[in-house]
Amino acid sequence: MPDRIEIEALVLKSVSQLAEDFEITALENPQLNSPLYGEGGALDSMALVNLIADIEEAVAESYKANIVLADDKAMSAQRSPFRTVDSLIDTLLERIQSKN
Numbered sequence: 001m002p003d004r005i006e007i008e009a010l011v012l013k014s015v016s017q018l019a020e021d022f023e024i025t026a027l028e029n030p031q032l033n034s035p036l037y038g039e040g041g042a043l044d045s046m047a048l049v050n051l052i053a054d055i056e057e058a059v060a061e062s063y064k065a066n067i068v069l070a071d072d073k074a075m076s077a078q079r080s081p082f083r084t085v086d087s088l089i090d091t092l093l094e095r096i097q098s099k100n
Contacts, residue, residue: 002063004093008032010062011089014054022047030085037082048082055088059096067095 002010012030019027019042026042027034035041037048052069059065069091074081081091 002096004089007092007096008089010058011055011085011092014051014058015085018043018047018051018054022050032084032086032089034085036084036088038080041083043082052082055092059092063096065096065099067092067099069095 015027015030015034015036018024019030024042024047027036036051037043037045043051049070056067056069059067069081069088074091079087081087
């Protein structure tokens with residue numbers, strides 16, 4: 001099972017690649033506190049969907065874990081798991097751990 005540092009690297013790489021693909025300068029060098037979606041976030045809904053798909057695919061390839069990030073639990077959460085890079089990492093770790 002991957003540790004937080006590995007997941008952090010995966011998410012930061014995915015966000016950085018998405019920023020390049022979508023020309024989102026605010027996320028070219030993402031940090032843990034970088035806002036992603038929602039208030040102050042740099043992503044629109046289409047970019048968020050792409051990021052989620054990229055991360056789910058990377059997790060499946062790297063860790064042989066099939067996870068779903070955008071499910072009822074995520075969508076009904078009082079605080080979106082997609083607010084910041086850090087909240088996304090926390091959610092991802094939770095989903096991977098629940099698969100093991």
